[in-house]
Amino acid sequence: MDQFDQNFLSDISLYIDEYRILKNICNEYLIYDSKLNVIDLDPNKLFAMIVYKNIFPKDFSMLQMNLGYVKEVFDKKTKITEVIESNLREEIENLKTELSTTKDIRQNEIDELDATYFVLPDNLKIDSTDLEDISNGVELIKMIKSNNYDVDEYGRNGFFISEKNLKNNFNKLLEIPEYKKKFDILTKGKANEIQRIDKELIVKRNELEQIKRKSLSELINRDNKEEIFNNKVDENNEDDKNDKYLYIKKSPYFDLLKYIINNGYINENTYFDYMSYFYPNGISQNDKIFLRSITDQKALDYDYRIDSPIKVYKRINKKYYLDPEVLNNSLLSYLLSADKEDELLKINQLLKTNNNLDFITQYFDTYINTDKFCFYFLNDSEVIRKIVLKEEIKAVEMIKYALSFNDLELDENTIDFINDHSEIADGYKIVYDKYSYIEYINNTKDETLKQRITENIGDKLVNNLKNNKIKFTHIDFQKVDLSFLEIIYKNHCYDISFDHVKQMMEYFYKLSSDCDYYSKNATLVFSNKEQSLYQYIIENPNTYLNMILNSSNNKINDNEEVVIEILNMNNLENNLKESYIERLDTKVTNISSVDSELWDSLLINRKVYETEDNIIRYFNEYQELDDVLIDFINLFEKEIIFDFSKIEEKYGEEIRSKFFNQIVKCNELKDKQYNSIFKNCNRYYKYFSIENLNEDKVDILIRCKVIRMNSETLIFMRKEYSNNIGNYLDNYSNDYYDLIIDNIQLFDYDELLYILESNQFSVLQKTNLMDCTDRTITYSFNYLDKVKIDILANHLDEDDYQLISDGFNNETDDVKNKISEVFNGNLSIVISKNISMNQELLFNLFDEYEINENRKLLLINNSIEKYDFDSIRKCFEYISGENFNDIFMGKNPKITINDTNESILHILKSKEIVSSFKEENDYYRVYIKHRK
Secondary structure, eight states, X not given: OTTSOHHHHHHHHHHOXXXXXXXXXXXXXXXXXXXXXXXXXXXXXXXXXXHHHHHSHHHHHHHHTTOSHHHHHHHTHHHHHHHHHHHHHHHHHHHHHHHHHHHHHHHHHHHHHHHHHOOOOSSEEETTEEGGGOOOHHHHHHHHHHTTTEEEEEOTTSOEEEEEEOHXXXXXXGGSHHHHHHHHHHHHHXXXXXXXXXXXXXXXXXXXXXXXXXXXXXXXXXXXXXXXXXXXXXXXXXXXXXXXXXXXXTSTXXXXXXXXXXXXXSOTTTHHHHHGGGOTTTSOHHHHHHHHHHHTTOOOOTTOOOSXXXXXXXXXXXXXXXXXXXXXXXXXXXXXHTTOXXXXXXXXXXXXXXXXXXHHHHHHTTTBSHHHHHHHHSSOHHHHHHHHHHOHHHHHHHHHHHHHHOOOOOOHHHHHHHHTOGGGGOOSEEEEEEEEEEEOTTSSOEEEEEEEEEEEOHHHHHHHHHHTTOOBSOOOTTTSOHHHHHHHHHHTOBOOOHHHHHHHIIIIIOOOTTSOTTTSHHHHHTTOTTSHHHHHHHHOHHHHXXXXXXXXXXXXXXXXXXXXXXXXXXXXXXXXXXXXXXXXXXXXXXXXXSOGGGHHHHHHTTOBOOOHHHHHHHHHHHSSOOHHHHHHHXXXXXXXXXXXXXXXXXXXXXXXXXXXXXXXXXXXXXHHHHHHHHTTOXXXXXXXXXXXXXXXXXXXXXXXXXBOOOHHHHHHHHHHOGGGHHHHHHHTHHHHHHHHHHOGGGOOHHHHHHHHHOSSSOHHHHHHHHTTOOXXXXXXXXXXXXXXXXXXXXXXXXXXXXXXXXXXXXXXXXXXXXXHHHHHHTHHHHHHTTOOOOHHHHHHHHHHSOOOHHHHHHHHHHHGGGOOHHHHHHHHTTOOSSTHHHHTTTOOOEEXXXXXXXXXXXXXXXXXXXXXXXXXXTEEEEEEOOOO
C-alpha cells in the first residue's frame, strides 16, 4: 500500500461501493504488478487504468484502437487549448490598452498641475507661435514639452534675442511645497498602477507560453468541465437518447471516470504505454521495455536484445528516431537490411547532432550489414571527421570499408585524412556478415538469416582514390619506387608542398639542390612549361601560392614576367595574390600589365614603379582620385610633373579635365606633391569657382598661377576664401590695382587695409586706392610716410588722435609736421576727446601756431598728468594771462577761479608741486610746496 498515493485510494473508495468490482480491480492489479515489476510504472496510473478497464471494459477496448468516449475527451484538448489561448491573447491586449491609457491619463493630470503653477516668461515663441496667445494653459504646457522645452526669446521690439530651454523653469516648480505634494501623489500613483499592469502582463504572457505544454487535466476547470465531459443527458431529447455513450454517462461510475481523467491518472500522453501491458500477444516483454525506454527517455545499452526488430520498428513513432534512446544495434541492423531510408537519415542526423560517435564505432565492430552501414553513416564528412578526431585507428579501417563499398565523392576533411594515411591502400580483401530479417506469417516473431561475405576491393579502392583526387601528404623519395613516383607525378596524386615541389623539380627538371627554391620558386617552376608540375601548379594556383607564401621567409624575388603571369591567373584567389604582392621585392613597371582588381594592392604595397604614367593609368581606370591613389602620390620621393597636353592627347580632353579638376580639389594630397604638380602645369582656370579647398591648397594654386585675377574670381574668392585674399592680392598686385581702378565698384575697404601694409604694392598704388574711399582709415605706424600723410589729410579717424600723439616722437619730420598741422586744425576735437599730448607735439603747437590761452590751458590740463616737473614748468611759460608760472618761482599766486584752473591745481597738488589752494574772493590762493 505504501506505493500508492493514499489520497488517491481514499478518493477512489468514495466512488466504488460494489464489492465484486472492487475485488476484481484489486486482484487484477496484483497480477499485473507481479508481472511488470521490472518496469518502472506509476502504480497510481496502473491502478487507474485497471479501474477504467473494469468499470467500462467496452470503452477500454475501443481506446486501444484510438476510439471511444475517453479518446474523444482526449481529443478535445486541442479545442480547449485554442479557446484558452484566445482568451489569454485578448486579456493581454486589454492589459496593453489599459497600460497605454494609464500613462496618457496620468500625463494629462501632470500637465494640468503644471498649467496651474507655471508662470510663462514674456516674449516667447515656438516657431512662429506667440506663447502668450495660447489661452488654454494645458495646451500651452503640452506644446512646450513636445518641443523639448525649447523656445525662442524676442525683445519688446520684436527682434530675436536667443534660444532658451525652460526645463529648469519646470524643475523649479518642485520647490513649491503645494505643487510637490500633488506631483508626488500623481507620479507615485502612476508608477504603482503601471507596475501592477506590467506584472499582470508578465503573468499572462507566461501562461500563454506554457499553455501548449499542459496536459488536459491541467486545462480542465469549473468553466469548461461540462463542455469537455458532455455529461448532461436529457432522456426526453431524441438526440440524447441516440447518444452512443449514453451507457457511460448514465452509469453510476461516470463521475469516477471523470475523476480519474480530471486528476491526470489517465492522460492523453501516456495512456497507450499502460494499455500495451494488457495485450501480451502483441509484443514481447523485452521489446516493451525497449519501447518504454524510448518514451520514458531512459536509454538502454546499445546491444540490448530486441526480440522482434520488425514489430518494434512498427511501434516506434517516427519522431523518436531523433532521440538518443532509439539507438540500438538490433534495430539498426534491421533498418539497414530493410533499407528504411527515412529512419536511417534521422538516426544519422541524431548522431551528428548529439555527437554519438561511440555508437557508430561500436556498431562497426559487429561487422553486420557493413555495406549499408558504410553507405548511410560513413559517407558523411562531418561524422567521419569526428571519428577521426576521436578514434584514429578505427577510422582508418572504417574509411577503407566505406571506399570499398561505395563510389564516394569524399569531402575535403576525409581526403585530408586519407592523404595522411597511405596505409589505407594496403590489403585487397575485406570480410563482414550480412543479416536478413523475415517476418513470420502468424506475426508473432521474425527470423534472422546470416551470411558471411568476402570481397576483393583492390580495384574499387584504387579507383576511389583516383576519382577523389587523393593527394599524398608525404612521399619518401628515398624509398619510393621511381615508376610509381612517375605515376604519382603525372596524375598529380601528391600534395603540393614545398618539399614535394622541390624534389619533383630535382627529379624531373634536373635542377640542382642549391637553386633558390625559396625566393624564386615560381620562376623555377615556370622555367619549363612542358612539365607536368607546371600544369599541376596552373590548375591549383591557390594551393601552390599558399605553399610559396608559407615558405618564402617574407621575401619573394620572382622575375617580373612571372609575377605578371601569377597575378593575372583567373583561378587564383585575390587574397592570395594580395599576400603575394605584400611579399614581393619585385616591382611592376607598367600597372596596366596586371589585372586592374589588384591595382589597389600594388599601389598600397608600393610594388609598382612611381611614375606619372601609372598615376594617370589608374585614374583612367577608376575615373576618380581615391584614397589609394592619393596615398600613392603622397609617398612619391621624386618631383611629380604632369604633361597635361600629352594626357589630353592620349586619353582625351574629358579625362584630362577630370583629372586636373580632381587633383585641384584634393585636400588630402600633401602640400609638397600638390605644389610639385601645379608649379609647372601650364594650366589655369579662367574663372575659378571650386569650393571647400583647404587654405594652404588655395595659396599653392594662387602661387602657381592656376587661379588668376579677374572680377568674377575676385568676387568668388572674397566669398569662399577670405583668408586667402591677402596672398591672392600680393601675387596679382598690378592686375588687382588695374581691376579696381577700372571698376571702382569692385573696391573693398578691408582689402585696402591689407594692401596698405603689403610690400607688393607701390606707394602710388596704395594712395590711389585710398582715393577710392572717403572712409576713415585706422592709423598704423607700419604704413609708409606718404600713406600716413594721406590718412592724416583725408582719412583720419578721430579715435586715433591719442595713438598718433603717443607715437609722435618716432615719426619722420614730414609726418610730424603733418601731425602738428592736423592737430592744430582740429584743436576742438583734440580738446573734447581729452587727448594727452606728447610733449614735443604740444610744444610744437605752442611754438608754431597761434593758440589762445584758454585752449592752451585746456591742452595743458589734459596732458601734464604724465609730464615731469621741468616739462610742466615749460608748459606754463606759454601762459601769460594766469600766474601759474609764479608757482615755479616760489610764490603763492592768485589764480582765477574756473573749472580748468581748478583741475590743473588738483593735478599740481597730486604731483606735490603745490601744497594746497583755497578760494579768496574770485581767486584761488595757491600755496606752493617748498622744494629742497
